[in-house]
Amino acid sequence: MKKSRLWMIVAAVTAAITAIAVAQGSKPASPPGEATLKFDDGKSVSIQYSRPSMRGRKIFGGLVPYNEIWRTGANAATSLKTDVPLSIGGANVPAGTYTLYTLPGATNWKLVINKQTGQWGTEYEKGQDLARVDMKVSQRSSPLEEFTISFDKTSGASATLKLEWDTTVASVEVKEKK
Numbered sequence: 001m002k003k004s005r006l007w008m009i010v011a012a013v014t015a016a017i018t019a020i021a022v023a024q025g026s027k028p029a030s031p032p033g034e035a036t037l038k039f040d041d042g043k044s045v046s047i048q049y050s051r052p053s054m055r056g057r058k059i060f061g062g063l064v065p066y067n068e069i070w071r072t073g074a075n076a077a078t079s080l081k082t083d084v085p086l087s088i089g090g091a092n093v094p095a096g097t098y099t100l101y102t103l104p105g106a107t108n109w110k111l112v113i114n115k116q117t118g119q120w121g122t123e124y125e126k127g128q129d130l131a132r133v134d135m136k137v138s139q140r141s142s143p144l145e146e147f148t149i150s151f152d153k154t155s156g157a158s159a160t161l162k163l164e165w166d167t168t169v170a171s172v173e174v175k176e177k178k
Contacts, residue, residue, distance in 0.1 A: 029053075030074035035149040039176045040156035043084035047100065049073035050121075051146045052165075059166040060104055069112065071121030072102045072163065073147055079117065085177040088113060088161070089133030092177070098130060102163065102170065109135040109170040111161075135163075135170040143167050 030050040037045040052074040057063050064070050072078040077099040086093040093113055101112040101124055116128040147165040154160060157176040162169055 033073070033147075033149060035151055035161075037151040037153065037159050037174065039084065041176075043082075043176060045080065045082045045084070045086065045151070045174065047078060047080050047149050047161075049078040049100075049147075049149055050075040051148065053146050054143065054166055060168050061106065064104055066105050067103065069124050070102050070104055071124075072100050073121065073149075075121060077101075077117070077119050077121045077123070078149075080113070087173075087175040087177055088131070089135070089172040091131035091133050093130065102135070103132070104168075104170070107137065109137050111135050111170075111172050133172055135172045138169045138171070140164065140167045140169055 030052040033049050033051040035047040035049075050073045060066065078101075080098045080100050082093065082095050082097075085095050089111060091113065097117050099114040099117055099119070101114055103110040103112060110132045112132050113130045114124070114128050115130050116123075116125050143166050144164050147163075150162050150164070151159040151174070152162060154173075157178070159174050160171050161174050162171045164170075
C-alpha cells in the first residue's frame with residue numbers, strides 16, 4: 001500500500017513538472033509587442049499590443065474586414081500610454097492611457113482613440129471615443145508576416161506612428177504638445 005502511494009505521488013509530481021515545462025516552452029500564437037517613443041525632453045509614449053501572424057491568410061479585406069472596427073492586433077485591447085499631451089493626426093490627446101482601434105478600408109483608414117481601457121480587444125464602445133483621425137495608407141514592397149506597430153521619429157517633438165501587416169502600411173503623425 002505504501003509503495004503504490006509513493007508511486008502515485010511520484011507520478012503526480014512528474015506530471016506537474018512536465019506540464020510546467022511544456023507551458024513555459026510554448027510560444028503564444030500572437031506574442032506581445034511594444035512600440036515606444038521618447039521625445040528629446042524625456043517624455044514618452046508607449047503602445048502595448050499583440051502581434052498576430054499572417055500564416056497564409058488574406059489579412060485586410062479577409063481576416064480583418066474592411067469598414068469594421070478592428071482591435072488593432074490580437075487578444076487584449078491595444079493600449080496607448082502617454083505622459084505628455086499629444087496631437088495625433090490633428091486630434092488633441094491629453095496625457096493618460098487609451099485604447100487604440102482602427103477602422104481599415106480598402107483605400108482609407110481611421111485610427112480610433114478610445115477612452116475605455118483594460119478590456120478585451122473585441123469590447124468596443126463607440127461612445128467612449130476620444131477621436132477618430134485619418135491615416136495615410138501605402139503599400140510595402142513585400143509582405144510582413146507579423147503585425148507590427150512602430151514609431152519613426154521625425155524630429156525632437158514628432159514622429160510617424162506606423163501600423164504594418166501583410167503589404168499594408170497605415171500611418172499618422174504624432175506630435176508632443178507643449
